[in-house]
Amino acid sequence: MSGERAARATERRLESQRRTAAEEVDRILAITLGLIERSAPAMPSVSEIVAAAGISNQTLYRTFGNKDELILAVLERGVLRVADTTRGRMAEVDDPSEQILAWVRAVLRQVSVVDAAETSRSVLGYLHQTGAVEGANQAELLAPISALLLEPVAALGGDAVDAACISDLVLGAMRRHLWTKTVPTRAEVDHVGAFVLRGLGAGSAR
Template sequence: MERILAAAVTVLARVAPDEPRVSDIVAEAGSSNKAFYRYFTGKDELFQAVMERGVAIVVSYLEHQLAKEATPAGKVARWIRGTVAQVSDPHLLSLSRAASSQLTATGVSDDEILAPLRDLLTEPVAALGGRDPSRDADIVFTCTLAAMRRYLGGIAQPKRADVDHLVAFCLRGLGV
C-alpha cells in the first residue's frame, strides 16, 4: 500500500492539474490493478488516503515543533509558521496543489481531513485564557488555511514578512 500511496503522490505532481489515471499510478508503483483495488475502491479513496497521510506527516512535524516551545503563544506562532511552511517549499507546494485539487473532486470535506491539524491548536489556544477557545482556535486555523490557499492557486511563495504579519495578527486576535 505504501508504494501505491507514494506513486500516487508522484503521479499527482507530474500530471497536475489534470486528473491522474489509476493505470499510471499502478505503473509508477510497479504494482497491479488487483493490488490497487485490494486497498482502495477507487481513485477518490486513494486521494483521501494520500491527503490523510500527508496531514499525518505534517501533524507529526508540527507536534515536534510545538514541543520546542514553552509558552502557549509560542506554540501558536510555531503552528502557524510550520503550517504555512507547507507552501513555502516549492516541492511541497506542488504536491499540496496537486493533492488539494484532487481532494476537492472527491467531495471529502476539508474539516474531516484537516481535523488532526486543527486539533493541535486546541491546547495552546485554551491555555491563553480566552472566553471561547474552540472558536478562537477555529479562527486561527481558518486564517492560516486561507493564507495558504492564496499560494496554492498561484506561483508566488509566502514571504517572511507575510508570515510574520499573519502570526502577529492571529496573536493579537487571541489577546497576546
C-alpha cells in the first residue's frame, strides 16, 4: 500500500507530466497553424509539420492519432480564441441588445480579415474533404461561440431556440462570405444586427 506522502508525490509527478504534455501540444498546434497560414490555400503535409516541430511521425500520431485530429484541434483552438474575443467585446456593453449586436459584429468580422479568412478556408476545406467536419459536428465545434448568445437573448425574453436561430443566421452569413471570398460591408453587418433585434422584438440597431 502507498502512504499519503507517496500518493502526493505521485500526483505531483503526474501533474508535471500533464503540464509538459500540454505545453508540447500547444507548441505543435502553434507550429501547425503557422505552417497553414504560410501555405494557404494549400495544407502543409505531415512531413512538413513534424520537421518544423522537430518531432517524429510516431510522436505526432501518438499525440493526435492522425492528421485530421491535429487539424481539428487547430480549428477548435481557433474557435475558442474567437469566443474569447467575442466575449470580451460583449462585456464592454451592459445592454443585452448591444451585446447581441457586438456578437454579430465580432462573428462577421472573422471574414473581414483577408489572411485569417484564407486560413479558415484552408482548414475547413481540408476537413470537409476528409469528412472530418459534417452536419451536427459543425454545430458542436462552433458551440462556444453560439453559447454566448444565450444570456443576452434570455434577457430580452427569448429562449435557446431563438439563440440557435440567430446563431444559424449569422454563422450562415459568415460561411457564405468565407466560401465566396467576399467581405461583409458595414451596411450589411448593421442590417443583420437590426434584423436580429427586430426578430426578438427589441427594435432596430442603434
